Amino acid sequence: MGISPPRHRLRIKLLQVGNPNIRFCQACGSPTKQVIPDGEEKVRSVCTGCGRIHYENPKMVVGCLVEHDNKVLLCRRKIEPSYGLWTLPAGYVEVGESAAGGAIRETLEEARAEVEILSPFAQLDIPRIGQSYIIFRARLKTPDFSPGPESLECALFAIDDIPFHSLAFSSVIVTLKMYIEDIKAGKLKFHYCTINKRPGASPSDLRTFDIDYHLHS
Structure with a gap:
């Protein structure tokens, strides 16, 4: 039987891109990955543990x-x-x-x-x-x-x-x-x-x- 990935309330689309600018979640400390969250158009750093989206502002x-x-x-x-x-x-x-x-x-x-x-x-x-x-x-x-x-x-x-x-x-x-x-x-x-x-x-x-x-x- 295959193992299903963890479910989060936020569904995300994976992208094969370079290293994220924010490597670890500021909320729980888990690693982040570069993805486009549902409903958005830009790549974001998203926590692999809690699903938090990290926005980078000027x-x-x-x-x-x-x-x-x-x-x-x-x-x-x-x-x-x-x-x-x-x-x-x-x-x-x-x-x-x-x-x-x-x-x-x-x-x-x-x-x-x-x-x-x-x-x-x-x-x-x-x-x-x-x-x-x-x-x-x-x-x-x-x-x-x-x-x-x-x-x-x-x-x-x-x-x-x-x-x-x-x-x-x-x-x-x-x-x-x-x-x-x-x-x-x-x-x-x-x-x-x-x-x-x-x-x-x-x-x-x-x-x-x-x-x-x-x-x-």
């Missing part, structure tokens, strides 16, 4: 475009990826904080700078790497700043002196280009766009991403 990154004396504050990275390249102070939102609160915290950590949020400036989605960026315009509360533990140095740059040849990430490149265009046009806007990374692209390679759905108000 990470939210927040940061500040800090203005002071008609210049913007940049930090040169002391960590990988993009060690030694310039970036806006930014990082992942922590549980329990707002997007604006996270941007203020990241600026304090990376540039030892206390800032006041002025307005949201841009939301940038990067679907290929599962990240969504919210960048806020901010101003320095005092003219004091210095590199934090993740920065080699921090500096203020006039818009014509921004080192585009050595910026760290596509999100920073796009944000600063939109900001410069707004400054030169005499009107700051709120921007939304999607950055489509090409397969195998370096985060900072200007030639390996495209901009779609650029909206502004």
Whole structure:
């Protein structure tokens, strides 16, 4: 007599694919497998023990475009990826904080700078790497700043002196280009766009991403 597989309330369709991103169930610890659950169209990590579906959601990154004396504050990275390249102070939102609160915290950590949020400036989605960026315009509360533990140095740059040849990430490149265009046009806007990374692209390679759905108000 053959042995029937365990029955779960969730019926699933097996797929022959690579290793799951989530290898073990966060509820019961059993291994997961890559399947398309009934009623869905995407492959998910599903527990082989309890049948729980594990969803992977984008990470939210927040940061500040800090203005002071008609210049913007940049930090040169002391960590990988993009060690030694310039970036806006930014990082992942922590549980329990707002997007604006996270941007203020990241600026304090990376540039030892206390800032006041002025307005949201841009939301940038990067679907290929599962990240969504919210960048806020901010101003320095005092003219004091210095590199934090993740920065080699921090500096203020006039818009014509921004080192585009050595910026760290596509999100920073796009944000600063939109900001410069707004400054030169005499009107700051709120921007939304999607950055489509090409397969195998370096985060900072200007030639390996495209901009779609650029909206502004």
